[in-house]
Amino acid sequence: MTDFNAIEESRSLSCYVKRGVALVRGEGARVWDDRGAEYIDCVTGHGVANVGHANPRVAEAIAKQSRTLTTCSGVFANDARAKLLEKLFDFVPFAMEKAFLGNSGAEAVEAAIKIARANTGRENFVAAMRAFHGRTMGAVSATHKSDYRDAFAPLVPGFRHAPFNNAEKFVAAIDETVAGVFLEPVQGEGGVRPADEAFVRAVRERCDETGALLIMDEAQTGFGRTGKRFATEYFDVDPDVLLLAKAIGGGVPMGATMVRAGLDLTPGKHGSTFGGNPLACAASLATIDEILERGLDKRAAELGERFDERFDPARHDVVRERRRLGLMIGVELKTKAKPYLEHMATNGVLAMTAGPTVIRMLPPLTIEIEEFDRAIDALDEALREVG
Ligand SMILES: Cc1ncc(COP(=O)(O)O)c(C=O)c1O
Secondary structure, X not given: OOOHHHHHHHHOOOOOOOOOOOEEEEEEOEEEEOOOOEEEEOOHHHHOOOXXXXXXXXXXXXXXXXXXXXXXXXXXXXXHHHHHHHHHHHHOOOOOOEEEEEOXXXXXHHHHHHHHHHHHOOOEEEEEOOXXXXXXXXXXXXXXXXXXXXXXXXXXXXXXXXXXXXXXXXHHOOOOOEEEEEEOOEXXXXXXXEOOHHHHHHHHHHHHHHOOEEEEEOOOOOOOOOOOOOHHHHHOOOOOEEEEOHHHHOOOOOEEEEEOOOOOOOOOOOOOOOOOOHHHHHHHHHHHHHHHHHOHHHHXXXXXXXXXXXXXXXXXXXXXXXXXXOOEEEEEEOOOOHHXXXXXXXXXXXXEEOOOOEEEEOOOOOOOHHHHHHHHHHHHHHHHHOO
16 A cells, blocks of 8 residues: 555655644545544644535535636636625625735735735834744744744844734834734634734724734634634724635635725736636635535534533643634643644544644534534543543
8 A cells, every 4th residue: 555654754845744644535524544544624724624625515616617717817807706806805894995816825924015015115014922924934024933933034024023912012013114913813823812802902003003004814713713704803893904815715725815995016016826716716706605605604603612511621630721712722731732632533533733732623614513522522532541
């Protein structure tokens, strides 16, 4: 039998610490490895498969579009792209006016950096401590953790970091030299940490005072994940720039940078060969329809509450804190999370870390209740038995 792990270990750059599992198929909330073992997937490609793996509506849309037109330069209009733009602006509950379609979260961040500098004429950016915004040079400059940054100096100049959820200190870092402020409504990689409403509102006010753009990075939190279409809705503020990625394409690579009225880029200033390609647009249209028709945002809110009812952190000495918004779930431990993930995997449940001591679970929003309960039971059991 071909050893897929061995091939990847020897032939991929060593960027990922491999888990020793080769996944070859998925359906809904389940995935299968090359030996036929079945898992409930609470990794979902880092929060991509909100509508489930091999979602029939998305699969059909991709298949149909692949037989019709898969590539179309941005200098031509395209039916799938235009329909998606219309649908996206209906779906997004903020006062947004225009969008740039790209291929990933990091590219959505890069476009935001360019939009902010070009539109304000300013150089600087503020982002949060523990923030994660991606791996390209601009995105990694907005990212906080030194492990992700240090080997790549010099980074893009002008970025500073201030404490997340500390309104006084964060706001003090925003002055008239600041082009944009990057914020995740729930820090994902940084440990599943929801922002406080008062904090985000204070940042919004300070951006209004100084003319800095508020750039909400919803790469991980968007498309129903947190129990609303977008997590920024919890704070009752409108961003100036909204970043989307991950779940937007139902598994097909895609990202988007949306801007409010008054912001734009002139011709020739930005572009992307694959950005807004008809294949990704068709997949995204189907994904949004699926979220809308099945009410998956509300489902995420309900299942999240079920998690709180069934998972009692007080039962486990090793648990420091349970943090959650919708189906974005974090369980912070007093010790390293890895052995607990391994135990869960042997029980047929895949979860991941968010920093070394946090177990993170991002199940599909379509997960069946029995599957979700099994995932919670596996978490409970791991916390009981690994010691
Ligand atoms: C909040 C946030 N922004 C940006 C990114 C980068 O997205 P991508 O990996 O698609 O470049 C991520 C990825 O985890 C993310 O969580």
